Amino acid sequence: MGVEVLAASTDSRFTHKIWQEEELGKMIPGGVPYPMIADAGGLIGKAYGVYEELAGVDIRGRFLIDPDFVIRAAEILTPEVGRNVSELFRQVQAFQHVRKTGEVTPSGWTPGKPTLKPGPELAGKVWKEWKPDMAF
Amino acid sequence: MAEKQESCVKPAGGPISGETPEAVPSPENPKEKEVAAMTARVGREAPDFEATVYQNGAFKNIKLSDYKGKWITLCFYPGDFTFV
Structure with missing residues (x-):
């Protein structure tokens, strides 16, 4: 399918490292291989319309971007429901x-x-x- | 792009508008439209940004545009160690 995945939350790079080691590595051997973005202050989340100021976090938004760098699809959920990867x-x-x-x-x-x-x-x-x- | 030196606090990075500092948006400045385009919309160019990432045991700096030419899925989530 050839899709690069990037994940972003407002957690620091240090938190990402420990989450990977303490939890994700136990779900997936070796942990997740994709970059985990540290969106401190939610600046990136704001540009994508997913930053929730009241909680100071990026809510569950997913954007599919084509090779011409055009956004083709977007899905944004409030945090309590997970995505459907299918x-x-x-x-x-x-x-x-x-x-x-x-x-x-x-x-x-x-x-x-x-x-x-x-x-x-x-x-x-x-x-x-x-x-x-x-x-x- | 490898990090030269790790430190406790680093700039958060964030959106790259392509604007020069003197091109501050104003009603007289036609570049204002480019700034408005920074908000993500389907069918429009993805807002570029730079950020620090953790990947494969390393801290790195990336730009979203480093991945230009490939299909990209960018996923935001509320936080590490949350439940869903």
Whole structure:
């Protein structure tokens, strides 16, 4: 899939090191391999609209950025619900497919399902190509 | 980019606007639009930043733009040692 992951919180680089050693390394042998960003003061979180001043933390935001440095997808949750990584994988596959083929992926698309080719012939005829049960 | 010297306190880094210090945004300054673009939006360029990171046992400085040309997932989370 070829995606670089970066994680960011307002914790210091020292805290990141100890968390990696004390906890993450026990979930994943060797710990997580990606950079853990120390966003002291939430300056980066502010630029991404995820810094919560009342708590002084970056809430759970996820941004998918393409090779042209354009943000393609964003998801922001309040802290008590964790992410669904499968949906991130699906979005990466969809955006990579679109970038490669110029086709577009309708609701519920997963690899192997039909895509759509935008154009005058398709206008008003999507009902022939896509059925509501394909959303699931 | 390896760190030359580790210390107790380092600048937090943060967003890189590409602005020179004298180009302070003002109503007369058309560059104001570029500053507004610093807020992340889908379909727009990602706000670049520099930051200190911990990775593979080392402290390093990175810029998000170091990863330009690749697909990137940038994940924010509330804090180390939290529950979810």
